[in-house]
Amino acid sequence: MGTRAAWAALLVAVAGVGLSGCSVGLPGAANPRPAATQPAFVPSARVGSQRIAASEVDRRARLLALLDPSVAAAHAVTRQTASAALDQLVTESLLLQGNPSPAPASAVGQELASLDQYLTQTYGSASAVRARERALGLSGADLAAFVRREVAVTAAARRYQPAVTRAQVEAYYSAHLSQFRLANPEVHARHILVKTKAQAEAILRQLKAGASFAQLARRDSLDSGSASAGGDLGWFTAGQMVAPFSQAAFSTPVGGYAIAHSQFGWHVIQVLGREAAGTVPPLSQIYPQVQGAAQQASDRAHLDRALAALRKRFPVRVQGANGGGKG
Numbered sequence: 034m035g036t037r038a039a040w041a042a043l044l045v046a047v048a049g050v051g052l053s054g055c056s057v058g059l060p061g062a063a064n065p066r067p068a069a070t071q072p073a074f075v076p077s078a079r080v081g082s083q084r085i086a087a088s089e090v091d092r093r094a095r096l097l098a099l100l101d102p103s104v105a106a107a108h109a110v111t112r113q114t115a116s117a118a119l120d121q122l123v124t125e126s127l128l129l130q131g132n133p134s135p136a137p138a139s140a141v142g143q144e145l146a147s148l149d150q151y152l153t154q155t156y157g158s159a160s161a162v163r164a165r166e167r168a169l170g171l172s173g174a175d176l177a178a179f180v181r182r183e184v185a186v187t188a189a190a191r192r193y194q195p196a197v198t199r200a201q202v203e204a205y206y207s208a209h210l211s212q213f214r215l216a217n218p219e220v221h222a223r224h225i226l227v228k229t230k231a232q233a234e235a236i237l238r239q240l241k242a243g244a245s246f247a248q249l250a251r252r253d254s255l256d257s258g259s260a261s262a263g264g265d266l267g268w269f270t271a272g273q274m275v276a277p278f279s280q281a282a283f284s285t286p287v288g289g290y291a292i293a294h295s296q297f298g299w300h301v302i303q304v305l306g307r308e309a310a311g312t313v314p315p316l317s318q319i320y321p322q323v324q325g326a327a328q329q330a331s332d333r334a335h336l337d338r339a340l341a342a343l344r345k346r347f348p349v350r351v352q353g354a355n356g357g358g359k360g
Contacts, residue, residue: 074353075115080126081347085119093118095169096179102155106168119351125186127343134188136181144180193339194332197324205327206316213323214313217271221306222282223264225249226256226298233292233299240290246303255298268308268318278302 075094077087091110097118098109152162166172197205206213223246227233236249247263254260271279281293281302291302308314316323 072110072115074112075110076119076351076353078119078123078349078351080123080349081130083126083130083347085122085126087353089122090115090119092171092175093122093179095171096175097121099152099165099169099171099176100155102165106165109169123349123351124340125182127340127347127349128186128189130347131339131343132189132192134185134192136184136188140184141177141181144184145177148176148180190332190336193335195335197327197331201331202320202324202327203316205330206323209326210313212326213319215308215310218283218310219268219270219308219314220282220304221268222266222302222304223247223250224256224259224266224278224303225254225264225301227253227301228255228298230292230294230299233301236301237290237292240301240303264303265305268306268314 072091075087075091077090078085094110094114094117097114098104098106104114149162152165153159156162156165166176225233225236225246227236232253236253239249240246250260250264254264256264259266271283273279274282275295275297277293277295278300281291281300282304285291285302285304287304287307289304291304293300293302306318308318
């Protein structure tokens with residue numbers, strides 16, 4: 034995990050069910066329900082020899098609501114969210130019983146910090162996060178236990194998720210070309226950022242005289258992020274850059290130079306490539322993106338097979354909330 038998107042993905046990653054569609058409320062809008070009482074519809078389960086109590090399901094539903102500010106505290110635990118929480122806990126129990134994986138303290142600390150950052154960004158301030166926790170009847174101990182378990186589950190799942198090979202990436206690309214079709218035009222460009230127009234014009238004269246763009250970028254560019262890569266900005270759409278830069282880059286032919294002024298300074302730009310909307314870039318151009326998509330698909334397929342096998346080793350029996358003792 035470790036990122037805002039990764040924590041948000043917990044809403045759907047394991048159970049496949051999010052908390053969308055519930056009533057919206059402000060953080061802290063409801064009083065916490067006493068932890069000892071759960072609604073009658075909250076299910077419990079037994080996974081192999083391990084029991085998942087209704088109180089655990091109730092707590093997980095509240096933790097998922099903490100991750101999703103669109104859910105009112107008063108509606109954190111519903112039939113839908115309790116079912117989603119139970120699905121997550123069952124899946125996690127299967128993985129941890131099938132491959133017990135301790136949660137390294139260092140990783141837990143990193144993920145706790147990541148979760149704290151995500152929550153602060155989501156709710157706007159630490160005090161708002163604490164108010165939301167109180168409204169949901171949660172404590173710091175609940176969050177620490179949640180993170181510790183998620184770190185262990187992630188480690189357990191990795192056993193069933195081998196890295197994809199280049200051949201698999203190529204096969205995925207060939208079978209999913211439409212997935213990578215560009216919705217908007219893209220340009221590949223590099224730039225050298227300087228303070229004044231005179232500096233930009235001097236650099237442009239050097240480039241036209243045969244100087245190395247990459248060497249000048251490493252030496253002169255104020256954009257330290259791209260300077261180390263010779264000024265290369267990779268591929269981008271018009272909306273990903275400030276307007277003056279985009280206008281210059283998208284109106285310059287491939288191989289050509291342009292100068293643009295923005296709030297950051299003066300940019301000397303060279304356009305290295307261009308792709309029209311509706312085209313599918315070659316694999317070499319988007320390999321990391323395709324590799325990520327192929328890995329995600331592979332992970333899901335391997336995990337589904339592993340969970341099917343684990344259910345045979347550790348039978349699942351759900352009780353209550355329409356589960357009625359079914360396996």
